[in-house]
Amino acid sequence: MALKIFDQDKRDNFYAELGALSSLNIENPKEGESNDDKPLIRYLGQFSLKEKVGDKEKKTYNILMEFGEFDLDEYFAVNKPPERYEEIMSFWRNLFKIARALQIVHNFSYHGGGHYDG
DSSP states (O other): OEEEEEEGGGHHHHHHHHHHHHHHTOSSOOTTOOGGGOSSOOEEEEEEEEEEETTEEEEEEEEEEOOOSOOHHHHHHHSOOOOSHHHHHHHHHHHHHHHHHHHHHHTOBOTTSSBOOO
16 A cells, blocks of 8 residues: 655645546446556545644645556566557557546646646
8 A cells, every 4th residue: 555645735735636536536446347447556545644743733634545566667677568469459458548547637627726736
């Protein structure tokens, strides 16, 4: 698992990222689709945490996601390229899923009307 932590002054970024994850619908696959079909890591949950640091109270906002084994560059370094027709077609279908997810993230607008660069 991976934990992404936002300090209290980055609260708007936290909510914008939650919105982006929701727009990808990573946490809830469609009927007949497993999370294994998703090209990105899964969103597992979120929580906030208050703690006292000296005489001040500090609040963090946290997103819990599954940990990705590889980035795309590492994947290509470890796995040989597809050779058979079925492998090539599967490769390109999956790569287009990644491209679609990236398009959604790059075009995501949050409730404030702006774009989020997280």
